[in-house]
Amino acid sequence: AQSVTQLDSHVSVSEGTPVLLRCNYSSSYSPSLFWYVQHPNKGLQLLLKYTSAATLVKGINGFEAEFKKSETSFHLTKPSAHMSDAAEYFCVVSDRAGTYKYIFGTGTRLKVLA
């Protein structure tokens, strides 16, 4: 069965410094992987997705993630944090077998300090 582990429940960074949000996955098949962001009282918004093309995926707002099969990881990074990046981030795996349903991680709350 597929699963996702987000290694940090909370991350704090200073504005202008790099962001690293960690995600490890478990999947019996070649997975599709996604990162979503959720701002307070807002719906989930797709940041980026990996679908077995390029292993380095670029998303919106300067975020990117690298799929590493050997490490079963899909960490999210951004070179320079902005105050508007403060939100909850979810890593998601969609298995290629069965109904392709999303399995969400427990989320990482990113705090950006001025």
Add this chain to the structure above:
Amino acid sequence: EAGVAQSPRYKIIEKRQSVAFWCNPISGHATLYWYQQILGQGPKLLIQFQNNGVVDDSQLPKDRFSAERLKGVDSTLKIQPAKLEDSAVYLCASSPGLAATDTQYFGPGTRLTVL
């Protein structure tokens, strides 16, 4: 392009009452999902429709929850009777089809408080 619409945005009810949520997906999207997001957790899939048929309802508490998508477009999710532990945000999402690579687009959610 209009996004996924949900109503109401907020609902407060007493335990043992019933409640219904409505969702209108993105036009042309065949697949519709209902998720439950308890505070501090990631969303959990309750039910998944492909057009007007149920694809997966394995995590739907069928003794109290029901959902329908009669014409393959909009959908309603009902809870009857509600329990305290049903307090959560109920998210609706839609996607073009059922491929693993399909992106799901989420609505703003309905925040339910059961007193």
